[in-house]
Amino acid sequence: MSDGDDASVVADFYARWAALYDRIATAPGIGRWRRITAGRAAAAGETVIEMGCGTGANLPFLREHVGPTGRVVGIDIAGPLIDRARRRAGEYDNVSVVRADATTMPVRAADAVLATFVCGLFEDPAAVVDRWCDLVGPGGRVALLDATASEDPRGRPLNPLFNSFVAAGSPSGGLRDVLYAPVGGTEGALSRRVDASRAALAARTVDRRHETFGLGFVGLLSGTVQRESKNSGPL
Numbered sequence: 001m002s003d004g005d006d007a008s009v010v011a012d013f014y015a016r017w018a019a020l021y022d023r024i025a026t027a028p029g030i031g032r033w034r035r036i037t038a039g040r041a042a043a044a045g046e047t048v049i050e051m052g053c054g055t056g057a058n059l060p061f062l063r064e065h066v067g068p069t070g071r072v073v074g075i076d077i078a079g080p081l082i083d084r085a086r087r088r089a090g091e092y093d094n095v096s097v098v099r100a101d102a103t104t105m106p107v108r109a110a111d112a113v114l115a116t117f118v119c120g121l122f123e124d125p126a127a128v129v130d131r132w133c134d135l136v137g138p139g140g141r142v143a144l145l146d147a148t149a150s151e152d153p154r155g156r157p158l159n160p161l162f163n164s165f166v167a168a169g170s171p172s173g174g175l176r177d178v179l180y181a182p183v184g185g186t187e188g189a190l191s192r193r194v195d196a197s198r199a200a201l202a203a204r205t206v207d208r209r210h211e212t213f214g215l216g217f218v219g220l221l222s223g224t225v226q227r228e229s230k231n232s233g234p235l
């Protein structure tokens with residue numbers, strides 16, 4: 001999402017569905033993925049930025065990993081989601097939430113960046129991930145958790161259902177997209193964006209880990225930004 005129109009469509013969509021989104025975001029089972037993802041990004045005493053923090057479902061896990069001497073900053077563009085995230089952050093004195101666009105650089109420095117279920121919303125995810133790698137610099141960590149259609153033999157039969165779910169949850173989607181989703185459509189765009197974000201991260205990092213959860217529908221790529229960080233190889 002590079003321009004203001006796209007950003008406001010996304011912000012309005014999530015603002016409208018804040019309460020429902022929070023229920024999905026904190027559903028049983030997802031917490032395990034969030035704790036693992038937080039641990040790939042955050043370490044004790046460090047500053048971690050969560051891009052597109054939504055209702056703040058990751059914030060307690062990030063706080064767990066940075067401990068009392070670190071710092072966690074959540075960034076999001078959608079007001080009502082931020083209100084909920086701020087309520088979660090309020091439990092800790094070293095966790096804060098800021099309203100800003102994660103595709104431009106709203107902060108100057110950080111040890112790590114985390115983004116969960118966000119990269120598929122960006123118009124040019126590779127450029128955004130590149131900026132995040134620049135932000136943390138050599139030695140810094142970036143972790144991306146995203147959902148795409150499954151390549152796991154156990155998950156593949158459920159891909160049509162997943163496509164409908166993606167279409168229903170897409171800020172720019174409509175009923176037509178939901179009905180046509182099982183035979184293709186919205187999910188293709190999501191996968192392309194997620195793949196682009198992962199390729200960008202792979203090009204900039206070493207010590208990468210690629211993990212999958214939930215029958216292969218959810219993938220986590222994490223890595224450490226290297227010194228000369230262009231085209232370091234496959235995932």
Ligand SMILES: C[S@@+](CC[C@H](N)C(=O)[O-])C[C@H]1O[C@@H](n2cnc3c(N)ncnc32)[C@H](O)[C@@H]1O
Nearest residue numbers: 014025052053054076077078101102103116117
């Ligand atoms: C699918 S939700 C994920 C929320 C949260 N990361 C989670 O895992 O529950 C996507 C979030 O990204 C936020 N978002 C989308 N584009 C953004 C941008 N350019 N800057 C900041 N936040 C953005 C939305 O407002 C929304 O909260």
